[in-house]
Amino acid sequence: MSCRSRTMTLLPGRLSAFLLRDFREALTYKFSFISSFVGILLSSATFYFVAKLVPSGTPSLGPFGGDYFSFAVVGVAFSSLLGMFQEGLPAVVRGAQVSGTLEALLVTPSSIPTVLFGSSLYSVLLQVFRTLLHLGVALAFFGMTFGRVNGPGVLSVGVLTVLCFLSVGILSASFILVYKTGSPFGWILGTVSGLLGGVVFPVALLPPWIRWVSSLLPVTYALDGMRKSLLASAGFAEVLPDIAALAVFNIILLPASLLAFRMAVRKAKKDGTLSHF
């Protein structure tokens, strides 16, 4: 068996080992494990009551089904998920540097990408579960309604968005490997996206002089495409502009992030600072 095919055969076992490790650790912090789920209920309740202030049929909400509660729940649930893709990898690198486990992981025959993705897998899957729970709680207890769901639209927007935010995560992880702290990529995108990406209010409400910034953020297209596909019964053609924009982001970000990561690992090994923090 070739080295590459053996690596691929072992990959599921290695990734499941990371999952088991993190699940076992999470179980030892029982209060934190439970309280994170209670937070979802409180967040849904908050937006339910805020939504009562926003009259149904507000024009700027028209393209997204017209209901503010559904608009906000989808925005918050998916932006949290995207934030996890974006911040999971750098958090893993930083955590392993600080806790002292990074060298022990990197002397094993597992590749660095396997170590990184494996280490963030539990957080990502947990966040996916939380997102589904968020939507489920909103549907079951607060009267949220979906339109006619556009499955291909949700899938296309979802996959392209995940790849795009993973790329930003890889860029941030590269920065942390070399400079140890405070990646500007995640911070700028995270902070600016929260305000200008249409997470809790439509981009159309922004003054025109700053609205152009929204068009530079992947989250704008991700949430626009997801809301139209989930809430507004939009057809595939209607979300095609969002899909095209996300594809362009991926064409630029994915190869750039992989190249940056390769260079960062080499520089950290050259400087002898792989496990420094």
Add this chain to the structure above:
Amino acid sequence: MNPTPAILAENLVKRYPVFRGFRDLVRRPFERRTTTALDGLDLRVERGRVFCLLGPNGAGKTTLIKILATLVLPDGGRASVDGHDVERHPGPVKNTVGYAINDERSFYWRLTGRQNLEFFGALYGLRGPARDRRIDEVLRLTRLEAAADLRFNSYSTGMRQMLAFARALLADASILLVDEPTRSLDPQAADRIGSFLRGELVEGKGKTVFWATHDLAEAAEFAHEIAVIGRGRIRLQGTVASLTGEGRTSLRQVYEKAVDDPPVSR
């Protein structure tokens, strides 16, 4: 007998960048200052022995071990482990070498010893019953069977060090790299570790142990061969008997003379 040495280093060079303050960076933005850790180091370690690398703090011991473990890239020369170049073929090197990291933070403290080994075993490509058998074997070898299902945070310092050996042995590596494993251990625990490395691993299992230390007594007691490193180069290498003239001079005198010597010209 395999003629390939366990470890070979030829003219190995490593320089680290020096930390610079803001003022310095502004004044001389393009200047690159470095400090030399390895300065053309040559070394050959044969198989099946305890090889002690002696040297003062900052002599380059840890740098050499990290290069052999593929965690640091050299700036010049070459190093190979079991014939595999550490820079060009890190994959086979990682399958050959077990690096017993002596930092207790390198474990997951809230997991048990066995759970830690299960996790790292998977990263070494071990699966299913074969992994469980291997874990039982290394726990038996390191005499940690009784403590295997206790949380790592309840282990003593000596037990943590033994678990580091157990982890390094998971993949049945033929070469074990250990960096000051007896640091912060009491004399009895240190003695047990020395006996374990020489008796169980080298004489019992035929492995090669590359042991960095600055403790002359443990090197004299357990090493088949020693080398003294100073200012980034090997100053002398041989058996304790040959270096001390069959006991006519002490190892301390030999060591102090070697590390005080000016750099050897190449």
